[in-house]
Amino acid sequence: MALEGSGSVEKHSVIYDIPEIKFTKLFINGSFVDAVSGFLFPFSSLGKTFETIDPRTGEVIVSVAEGDKEDIDLAVKAARNAFDHGKWPRMSGFERGQIMMKFAELVDKHTDELAALDAIDAGKLLSLGKMLDIPQSANTLRYYAGAADKIHGETLKMSRELFGYTLLEPVGVVGHIIPWNFPSILFFTKVSPALAAGCTMIVKPAEQTPLSALYYAHLAKLAGIPDGVLNVVNGFGEKAGAAMSSHMDIDKISFTGSTEVGRVVMKAAAESNLKVVSLELGGKSPVIIFDDADVDTAVDIALLGILFNKASTVPRTLNGEACVAGSRVYVQEGIYDQFVKKIAVKANNWLVGDPFDPRVQQGPQVDKNQFEKVLSYIEYGKRDGATLLTGGKAIGEKGYYIQPTIFTDVTENMSIVKDEIFGPVLSLMKFKTIEEAIEKANNTKYGLAAGIVTKDLNVANRVSRSIRAGIIWINCYLAIDSDVPFGGYKMSGFGKDNGLEALHKYLNVKSVVTPLYNSPWL
Template sequence: MSSNGKSAKREIKFTKLFINGEFVDSISGNTFETIDPATEEVLATVAEGREEDVDLAVKAAREAFDNGPWPRMSGEARRKILLKFADIIDENADELATLEVIDGGKLFGPVRYFEVPISSETFRYFAGAADKIRGATLKMSSSIQAYTLREPIGVVGHIIPWNGPAYMFATKVAPALAAGCTMVVKPAEQTPLTVLFFAHLSKLAGIPDGVINVVNGYGKTAGAAVSSHMDIDAVTFTGSTEVGRLVMQAAATSNLKPVSLELGGKNPIIIFDDADLDKAAEFATFGNLTNKGEMCVSGSRVFVQEGVHDAFVKKLEVMVKHWATGDPFDLATRHGPQNNKQQYEKVLSLIEQGKKEGATVVTGGKPFGTKGFYIEPTLFTNVTDEMTIAKEEIFGPVISILKFKTAEEVIKRANATKYGLASGVMTKNIDVANTVSRSLRAGAVWINCYLALDRDAPHGGYKMSGFGREQGLEALDHYLQIKTVATPIYNSPWL
């Protein structure tokens, strides 16, 4: 599809559940609508899975794990299929990008030329790991020899967020497949279409039936069923801290399955007096307004040292004002609609709260246009640590500027949050950069850059931003178990 195509008249190919290699209706026959956030028009009616559908999907995944070929394949064989999957993703990049745009309000250009290629490269990255999973030989203290095996954990439940379905599907599914696991994927009810298309592509790639299953549905029904199912061996969730707590509780009260959580963030970007202000303004804009601010790593608390505060705000204001809002299929557009009406209303409410509490709107702060869930990119100054917009994750296009004096002060203030996902430090002083990066309690510290995410870099949070790591070879740890095998050695002359 061309970059200027329109969404509402498109034919949506896959709207059912994907269980044991087939697209099927839900047992109840219930459905729900998925909405184009740019037009507020209904895109498709999608099958709504519930507990009984999750149970069928888990049974298919369990059969595929216990008796199917996937966990028993050589790593080399899994690698070849994952590489084919990556190639098929590239061949269908236009369709995947279009689905991301119409179902989630994302921008065609960045998705088509950045996020979808990252997704396919993530499958290639973990394909390379599939034949390199190995254990260790142990030097025991008695007349015993031992070694460890790293084995797939079993059936995994993946709960995918709505702000980046393609990227998050690859992030979770690729390492689980490389490890030899089977799985049930629950996409967000706001954005099921991309994940269903991935399911179709997985079959074309030769992934056996039952290895990947997709159950659309709501978090309180389908998501809860995945989290609590006794025959799911591990679960991963990306989303809000509040829902992450529910996922963890469900896992604990069922079969004590391990959980990996990538949750919210209220991330600081710290700009010192000696920083390159043009670059700092660029990174602050990019780090907050990319994907309309719907990022857990959004750097929404921008701390600026008092000596450059006013000059920095002027530069940032220009950039925010020129962050073009419009049609997501127009390659000149930088800013699209919020993902859904609920999020749109939440962001506008928090903007109003910021105004009431005394923050100053430099630019933006209002709905944009007469159709779609658009909000103007918004810049606040005179923000203090106690304000709601400085404490709560907004998940929208809102930047808050906070002034500081010393490194010691800003370290304390930056850490004074329940979250700890990401952070940025802008300075030319290597001593300051080293001191601050070691002092910040966050899973990522980006020095003189921002959003430096990569498939080789482990990503995850401290504190209430969750635990476990995605991306990097560390991601495999959640999908593997370690087994120790020991045998006696008799009459050994070395003992």
């Protein structure tokens, strides 16, 4: 089924195979197991479960095991034992890298099935998953596999008659809490550098999207990753996530999600064992388009910035479900009117529908809560006096589809400009000078990303150095690579994913000092 961007419905038969759901339990210590919490209930022969929903229809896909504090305890015990007594941290980096390479080969081998799982669980376009998400996940594994045997410290030139050097050692047991918008990519963004460093871990996938994470646990076992090194516990943030954040035997938490939940994670970590925390949080990223830009190119970049997650490449692009979504677009006054006309035409012709349909440009929002949140912000925009240029409505009677929505006549104090909506809602604003553009771009509590569209290198350099954000894209957007550090400023969090900076998040530095010869130090 394909649904026109304007809201009219056009039905087509789509031929595809829904994958068999093979893995629905928890993966602890190398085995798929039921949740232990369900056995506490009278007459229960199975552990506690919850339903994962198909956002294309709003219907149940399957019930999966629901992990709770007791299950997290079991997973942590397995990871702790694997770290303290197992062979993974004691293998050479080369050996770890070889196993990770085999893991990557298995991911490649199952690309079609994994992309289909993310399509039915997260509403991601099947074509995008096969082309981008799953291959990028495998390549992230390969990137860190190549780094695993290159982890080394430094020799220190000391000021006294001492010899010193540093060792880089795995931080220990890691808890990864990942969101639902990129279930495969973010699984490996977290897991890959931690594996390369020699850590053991527990992964809690988002409750909306557990299916691909469980499949990856199965592939990890086939690749030869020892039992207890990689554990996957499905569950909800307020139970499983909270148990991880406060657990005394977890040495580090890596969290990607909202700023609000990030605060809770950080507080729990501080109040337990002061575990190391890295947070990749929300964003309200600006895209600044200058008068000298090619208008057609600028329109494509702006649409890519807001619509990429559930679409392939320009002109197929994301339904706003990305922390880096370019949801604030500032256009210089000389081309503003022309830009508005062209972006309205493209947005009105956007094809929204079933992510298995290869013609579709945008799939559904991930679940009913997100669907209703996005629609409520559209209403806030209209209430606050913004002009609805395109979209603004839900599409169809089943599933969680929303038209690409663009507002004009927007002011900086409106909630659609200040708050992270996480949906296909774009605020379009005009500016006169470079100084004004910089001031408006920085007028946010977030600082994750920004885009600049200009042919003037001087302007690009000046603005990129003036915006307080972790990554700046010039004449492109969402150009993410395994080698490019990714993380924010301000309330967008701290700590980097990707690049060697991410590897060092999972390593401790130990200094070793000894006298050069018999000396008063002895």
